Amino acid sequence: MEEEKRLKDGVREAYAEIVRQQSQCCCSSSCCGAGGSAAVSAGYLPEELQRVPQEAVMGLGCGSPTAVAEIKEGEVVVDLGAGPGVDAFLAANKVGPNGKVIGVDMTAEMVDKANGIARTHGYSNVEFRLGELEALPVDTGSADLVISNCVINLCPDKGKAFREACRVLRPGGRLIVADIVSEKPLAAELREDLGAWASCIGGALERQAYLAKIEEAGFENVDIMSERPFFVEVGGGKAMEQLMSVTVKAYKLAL
Numbered sequence: 611m612e613e614e615k616r617l618k619d620g621v622r623e624a625y626a627e628i629v630r631q632q633s634q635c636c637c638s639s640s641c642c643g644a645g646g647s648a649a650v651s652a653g654y655l656p657e658e659l660q661r662v663p664q665e666a667v668m669g670l671g672c673g674s675p676t677a678v679a680e681i682k683e684g685e686v687v688v689d690l691g692a693g694p695g696v697d698a699f700l701a702a703n704k705v706g707p708n709g710k711v712i713g714v715d716m717t718a719e720m721v722d723k724a725n726g727i728a729r730t731h732g733y734s735n736v737e738f739r740l741g742e743l744e745a746l747p748v749d750t751g752s753a754d755l756v757i758s759n760c761v762i763n764l765c766p767d768k769g770k771a772f773r774e775a776c777r778v779l780r781p782g783g784r785l786i787v788a789d790i791v792s793e794k795p796l797a798a799e800l801r802e803d804l805g806a807w808a809s810c811i812g813g814a815l816e817r818q819a820y821l822a823k824i825e826e827a828g829f830e831n832v833d834i835m836s837e838r839p840f841f842v843e844v845g846g847g848k849a850m851e852q853l854m855s856v857t858v859k860a861y862k863l864a865l
């Protein structure tokens with residue numbers, strides 16, 4: 611428990627500092643770079659990206675879940691670890707006035723920033739709530755779709771986060787998650803290093819273990835939609851470690 615708290619506090623502080631400094635990077639690799647250009651290389655469609663508030667495009671993600679989620683008008687979407695809200699605003703444009711998007715984030719600075727952007731740009735179908743993925747402030751069975759972008763790797767208890775995602779979905783609802791996984795066990799010094807953890811590296815599970823956590827949480831048809839390698843510097847820049855950015859789709863078991 612103490613270790614979980616240490617990691618979470620470290621992650622929260624790192625992302626609060628990103629907002630304070632308006633810095634534009636979470637990860638030390640191609641996962642994140644400078645705002646818009648990093649977002650396009652992460653898989654965002656430039657024409658969709660142009661239609662969201664640019665303050666929300668901070669290049670903190672590692673994929674583009676809304677580009678492949680086939681979001682329909684009127685759907686209810688929950689964005690786990692919404693950060694400044696880029697994916698939530700993209701989803702809001704797709705669900706329209708009869709739909710709703712709820713972004714959840716545990717860092718108050720992120721939630722305040724995202725709600726400020728929503729107000730400034732007149733988004734009435736998006737709301738950002740302060741809360742943890744492991745205890746989502748969202749009603750059971752209320753969502754058609756849960757998305758997440760480069761966040762679950764930051765959770766010490768990934769099983770709990772996936773069980774919560776499953777709880778808030780309606781039966782048959784879908785999960786689209788972009789995240790970082792590894793192909794081999796990470797060195798202990800990386801797993802224990804707070805900086806590496808907050809940079810989306812230290813908490814990366816091996817691919818099969820990650821997919822198993824999703825299935826164990828109550829999902830079926832768990833599928834990798836796409837994956838691409840990215841490299842991170844380790845040992846103070848002396849070596850490179852290869853990780854993978856994956857986008858996974860799964861469905862909550864139907865009743």
Ligand SMILES: C[S@@+](CC[C@H](N)C(=O)[O-])C[C@H]1O[C@@H](n2cnc3c(N)ncnc32)[C@H](O)[C@@H]1O
Pocket residue numbers: 621622625636668669670671672690691692693694695696697714715716717720741742743744758759760761764765810
């Ligand atoms: C790498 S950023 C990604 C932000 C956003 N998804 C994007 O692509 O722009 C990770 C975000 O997840 C949030 N986060 C990390 N762990 C969390 C948890 N356990 N519960 C809620 N939010 C969390 C952080 O506060 C941060 O805003």
